[in-house]
Amino acid sequence: MKIIYNESCIKTISRMEDGSINLVITSPPYNMRLRIRNDKYTLREKSEHFSKKYSFFDDALPINDFYEFHKGVIKELLRVSSIVCYNFQIVTGSKEAFFKIIGDFSGNIKDIIIWDKGHGQPSMHKGVLNSTYEMILVLESDNKKGRQIQNAKFERGKMDNIIRIGRDRNESKINSAVFPEKLVGKLVESFSLKGDLVYDPFCGSGTVPVVCEKLGRNWIGSEIITEQYKESLLRVQHITNNLFK
Numbered sequence: 001m002k003i004i005y006n007e008s009c010i011k012t013i014s015r016m017e018d019g020s021i022n023l024v025i026t027s028p029p030y031n032m033r034l035r036i037r038n039d040k041y042t043l044r045e046k047s048e049h050f051s052k053k054y055s056f057f058d059d060a061l062p063i064n065d066f067y068e069f070h071k072g073v074i075k076e077l078l079r080v081s082s083i084v085c086y087n088f089q090i091v092t093g094s095k096e097a098f099f100k101i102i103g104d105f106s107g108n109i110k111d112i113i114i115w116d117k118g119h120g121q122p123s124m125h126k127g128v129l130n131s132t133y134e135m136i137l138v139l140e141s142d143n144k145k146g147r148q149i150q151n152a153k154f155e156r157g158k159m160d161n162i163i164r165i166g167r168d169r170n171e172s173k174i175n176s177a178v179f180p181e182k183l184v185g186k187l188v189e190s191f192s193l194k195g196d197l198v199y200d201p202f203c204g205s206g207t208v209p210v211v212c213e214k215l216g217r218n219w220i221g222s223e224i225i226t227e228q229y230k231e232s233l234l235r236v237q238h239i240t241n242n243l244f245k
Contacts, residue, residue: 001197004209004221004236006229009073009201012222016080021220022196023151024077025187025208027087027134027179028070033060034093060093067097071104073201078108078141081199083151085187087115087179089134098135108139110149115183116164136187154190179207188215206232213239 005012033043043060061069077084088098102109113136120132142150152159165183184207192198194216200208203221205228212219213236223229 001218001220002209002213004203004206004223004229004232006224006226007222008224009222010076012220013073013076013080013201018079019082020197021077021081021199022083023188023192023198024081024084024086024201025184025198026085026200026202027204028073028202029059030089030091031059031061031066031093031097032091034063034066036092063093063096066094067100070097071101074101074105074139077199077201078105078139082140083149083191084137084139085113085191086137086139087134088137089131091131102137105137105139107143107145108141109137110140110147111138111161112136113138114162116162118164118166149191151191153193159190178205181207181211184208184211185215188212188217192217203232204228206235209236210239 034041036042041063074084074086077086088094090098115134115136117132117134120130123130138149140150144150163183163186165180165186167178167180188198188208188211195218197218197220198208198212199220199222201222203209203223206221206223209219209221209232221232223232
């Protein structure tokens, strides 16, 4: 199967059978517009720069809504997939939610891969660390304790839990935080085999399908934002003209 759905991942996953996916690789939106003022969560005002960067969605769920949404998505992904790689960055709008999620799924998290991007933009406020890394939760639903990843495909001693890869040159006109193809390729080859089915519930501009196509994997994507969905189709069609007939 090779298809990208223009819909919420919740809708796509609801149609999937238990254990029907070999691997999930995804990087959801960061919830960048949620800020704290006077010790309370508030929305960041939309500057001209921000409006261009996030012109198709607010990226500002209330923190509890953000938490409940991603908790529900991860729970469903563990139902349908053998292994889940869930990337996130610690920002104001996600920190509290993802730290709670790490606790909620502590039994499913086999390890956390640190994606070292090499450098980060200067922090916006005093006392805030520059962010030069993101985290990739590696989860399985096998109910086995310890750090051994049952569905790993890499040889012993060949995969580190720190991956040092800078961001790709961003050619997307819509998505300002495109997953590097080299990073996705590392995950695809480490946790799946040729012919396996890989799913990205937050497909964005289509990096996961593009990499899977290059590496001989089947793939499914979900992207709710129509503009990004169309861009993802164009990227994949650039690889082959026969996928979406």
